[in-house]
Amino acid sequence: MSSAAELLSILTFPAIDPVAFSLGPLAIHWYGLAYVAGIMLGWLVARGMLRNAKLWPNDTPPCTVSHLDDFLVWVSLGIVLGGRIGYILFYDFAAILADPIRAIQIWNGGMSFHGGFLGAALAMAFFARRHAIPLWSLFDIVASVAPLGILFGRIANFINGELWGRPSDVPWAMAFPTGGPFPRHPSQLYEALLEGLLIFVVLQFVGRLLGGFRSPGLITGLFVILYALSRVTVEFFREPDPxxxxxxxxxxxxxxxxxxxxxxxxVWALLRARRAAGPRS
Incomplete structure (x- = not known):
């Protein structure tokens, strides 16, 4: 087995500046750009899906492109607020109780996917109710493009050198600036590929080629199942929060x-969608 020193000489963490560029005193970070890129690319893909009427039940898209444009603000707020509140509640609650000002110090900690997921779900529920949009189809639209945001977000985690993996001697292990001298799994990239790219491809295949969007809730259930399984898998390689x-x-x-x-x-959403679709002829 190779020593840690030998492994460090094979693969070195690419020290990329977390700040992409600056506009005077304003520093634009890759992490922020990742959120923008994921949301905007997901919005563009979703617009294309709504323009293809054959994807939807009765050849009728669940909402208009104009609705989707308005929804962009709602879901963005749901993701950001839910992600931050979720991180506070799930990962940093004791520290926040001791120092409440820490809640707005986004450089201390970050965002929780599970919190962002709940925040986005609430935003979808309110928006669908307000505009009389079929809720499960709106869920499906967002679920089908959400992996793009995960993909960019995990790449940004890698650039920041955060949320690294457990110590390892695999050939692609690397030492992260804040992770001590030992080589570790680049678990951020595992998540980007598994939770992001792979799930996106699977959902687009099922939705577009297998008629998944015609069974409202099916894509949503599949996304949630695949993400949960992927996250549990990656957690075996990711270092727990200290x-x-x-x-x-x-x-x-x-x-x-x-x-x-x-x-x-x-699983419940998937079974519900299959029951609602009824027996196939």
């Missing part, structure tokens, strides 16, 4: 724990 460590003195992490109810909800 303030939490392993839960209940074992191997369970907070990421795994939060993914289990997601898995149950996903």
């Amino acid at each position: 303030q939490l460590g392993y839960l209940f003195g074992g191997w369970l992490t907070m990421g795994m724990l939060l993914s289990l109810p997601m898995l149950a909800v996903g």
